[in-house]
Amino acid sequence: MSLIGIGHIFSSICFILSLKFLSSPKTARSGNLLGIVGMFVAVCCALYPAQNAIVSIIGILLGGLFGYSIARMVQITQMPQLVAGFHALVGLAALMVALCAFSQPALFGIKVDESSHIPTKAIVEIIVGAVVGTITFSASVIACLKLSGKVGVTKSVLQKYWIILGIITVVITSIHLGDCQCGKFFAVSVLLSLVLGVVMVLPIGGADMPVVVSLLNSYSGWANAGIGFTVSNTTLIITGALVGSSGAILSYIMCKAMNRSIWSVIFPANSEGCEKSEHHGLSASFTSAVDVGFLLKNSGSVIIVPGYGMAVAQSQRAVKELTDLLIENDVDVKFAIHPVAGRMPGHMNVLLAEAGIEYEQIFELEEINDKFAQTDVVLVVGANDVTNPAAKTDKSSPIYGMPILDVGNAKLVVFIKRSMSSGYAGVDNALFYQKNTMMLLGDAKKVLEDTVKAIKE
Amino acid sequence: MSIDKLKSHFEGLNQSMQVLQVELDSFMANYCGVNIASDEFLLYVNIFMLACFVGYHVVWNVTPSLHTPLMSVTNAISGIVIIGSIAATSTSGITVNAVLGFLATVLASINIFGGFGVTHKMLGLFQNNKKGKQL
Numbered sequence: 070m071s072l073i074g075i076g077h078i079f080s081s082i083c084f085i086l087s088l089k090f091l092s093s094p095k096t097a098r099s100g101n102l103l104g105i106v107g108m109f110v111a112v113c114c115a116l117y118p119a120q121n122a123i124v125s126i127i128g129i130l131l132g133g134l135f136g137y138s139i140a141r142m143v144q145i146t147q148m149p150q151l152v153a154g155f156h157a158l159v160g161l162a163a164l165m166v167a168l169c170a171f172s173q174p175a176l177f178g179i180k181v182d183e184s185s186h187i188p189t190k191a192i193v194e195i196i197v198g199a200v201v202g203t204i205t206f207s208a209s210v211i212a213c214l215k216l217s218g219k220v221g222v223t224k225s226v227l228q229k230y231w232i233i234l235g236i237i238t239v240v241i242t243s244i245h246l247g248d249c250q251c252g253k254f255f256a257v258s259v260l261l262s263l264v265l266g267v268v269m270v271l272p273i274g275g276a277d278m279p280v281v282v283s284l285l286n287s288y289s290g291w292a293n294a295g296i297g298f299t300v301s302n303t304t305l306i307i308t309g310a311l312v313g314s315s316g317a318i319l320s321y322i323m324c325k326a327m328n329r330s331i332w333s334v335i336f337p338a339n340s341e342g343c344e345k346s347e348h349h350g351l352s353a354s355f356t357s358a359v360d361v362g363f364l365l366k367n368s369g370s371v372i373i374v375p376g377y378g379m380a381v382a383q384s385q386r387a388v389k390e391l392t393d394l395l396i397e398n399d400v401d402v403k404f405a406i407h408p409v410a411g412r413m414p415g416h417m418n419v420l421l422a423e424a425g426i427e428y429e430q431i432f433e434l435e436e437i438n439d440k441f442a443q444t445d446v447v448l449v450v451g452a453n454d455v456t457n458p459a460a461k462t463d464k465s466s467p468i469y470g471m472p473i474l475d476v477g478n479a480k481l482v483v484f485i486k487r488s489m490s491s492g493y494a495g496v497d498n499a500l501f502y503q504k505n506t507m508m509l510l511g512d513a514k515k516v517l518e519d520t521v522k523a524i525k526e
Numbered sequence: 527m528s529i530d531k532l533k534s535h536f537e538g539l540n541q542s543m544q545v546l547q548v549e550l551d552s553f554m555a556n557y558c559g560v561n562i563a564s565d566e567f568l569l570y571v572n573i574f575m576l577a578c579f580v581g582y583h584v585v586w587n588v589t590p591s592l593h594t595p596l597m598s599v600t601n602a603i604s605g606i607v608i609i610g611s612i613a614a615t616s617t618s619g620i621t622v623n624a625v626l627g628f629l630a631t632v633l634a635s636i637n638i639f640g641g642f643g644v645t646h647k648m649l650g651l652f653q654n655n656k657k658g659k660q661l
Binding site: 169422 | 566567570573574577578580581582584585586587588589590591592593594595596597598599600601602603604605606607608609610611612613614615616617618621622623624626627628629630631632633634635636637638639640641642643644645646647648649650651652653
């Protein structure tokens with residue numbers, strides 16, 4: 070019974086509790102601290118018996134400095150691409166460790182045959198760690214670039230080749246399991262996985278990104294578990310399973326919230342441009358910030374629905390200003406968040422929290438959907454598809470079946486958008502043309518600031 | 527039948543039994559989990575399975591408003607791969623392995639420090655403590 074073994078068990082306990090404490094914002098911070106403690110103990114246990122501990126410590130300090138400065142500099146609005154970028158690092162690290170295990174199995178206590186032939190089980194574990202790690206790496210790089218807006222959507226024939234590539238990877242890998250354990254096959258597997266990761270994410274568009282990022286979160290966990298089996302370390306296995314299931318659950322929640330299966334997200338159907346639905350000769354009514362300010366000031370209850378547009382316009386502070394002003398004027402203000410609003414699970418919550426809006430004012434879809442009917446004004450800031458009633462009525466619509474926020478039930482709905490163009494799903498929103506809806510076009514930040522000014526006068 | 531013949535038959539039987547025993551032992555060892563090596567692997571699979579269940583139950587209880595910090599904290603925790611990279615670096619001399627292990631250590635610690643730092647920052651934004659929600 071070694072102290073190091075106990076240390077590892079302690080780390081695992083810390084990690085499990087760390088996630089458990091994320092059940093409420095009050096305990097969440099302690100959860101984060103517990104995670105840090107667990108990691109610290111695990112690293113110490115790894116450094117203690119290591120030969121070149123100094124080298125590793127230098128590496129830790131180097132990486133730590135870099136990581137810490139990134140954490141300090143990054144803005145909350147860049148969170149999606151940051152999370153995606155970090156996943157890439159984990160995948161790459163997992164690949165490197167798998168490579169080391171492959172070239173020097175004795176180092177990790179992997180029992181080798183007389184002809185230095187690694188047993189099949191160990192090879193499978195190494196391959197899992199390497200392939201999943203590489204896929205995580207390349208897919209996360211592309212996801213990060215997409216979320217930063219540097220790469221667009223490439224819907225192309227590549228998709229079909231992806232399946233073929235996937236199969237080839239599996240085949241190469243199984244040949245690997247045979248007698249020929251040469252580095253050549255390893256390199257080919259890794260290269261193919263690299264391409265696989267890229268091809269997997271390229272065709273996926275913006276609003277589906279929450280699913281992709283959660284999936285990659287999951288993959289990084291499974292890569293870790295694979296490495297754990299290779300290195301025979303239970304902390305790695307447990308942590309990998311925790312992270313893997315976390316990502317998987319988040320992906321499931323996201324897909325449920327869009328009412329699409331995971332396959333329709335990963336293999337997006339090539340939509341040949343949706344036909345414009347007729348508006349039955351109705352036209353939308355437009356309004357101005359001044360009018361909206363007046364309306365808001367004199368209403369009893371207001372619900373604000375933020376969307377990706379709010380993030381793009383960086384208008385969360387303006388939203389907070391408006392909220393405070395309305396509360397001063399005795400208006401009840403609530404926020405309604407749709408699960409897939411934004412580019413990442415919990416995206417809107419974090420943006421609103423950054424602006425200083427208290428989490429007790431923020432409600433999820435199930436909690437608030439029946440309150441819309443009693444609300445005077447609904448202010449939709451940069452959201453579109455999550456309010457589109459076609460999801461309930463139009464069977465041919467790509468968003469059919471998706472749970473939506475029933476903003477149409479309110480007495481008055483105001484949409485703040487840049488233009489009348491359709492949202493990510495490419496469908497028209499019939500709500501725009503209803504009698505109780507008004508459109509307020511312009512940049513969300515400017516529009517909201519103008520509204521605030523109007524109320525103050 | 528003479529006693530000698532009986533004896534030789536008996537010995538022959540004995541030998542066959544011994545051969546059979548050896549065969550059975552190796553069969554049991556290879557396929558019935560009596561082998562120590564496969565015991566260890568099964569143990570790890572057990573742990574993995576249990577950990578998946580724990581992860582499932584723990585993560586379902588995370589409130590949706592904290593999903594982004596959940597992602598960044600699980601990201602930071604994935605940096606645990608640093609255990610493997612530290613083990614890889616612990617070789618004598620500057621081998622390819624040692625360099626790879628060092629690089630992996632750097633990458634993993636970027637994740638660890640960055641992930642926990644970013645989570646801390648985000649959770650600090652949720653710090654407004656008031657009494658329960660009013661609906």
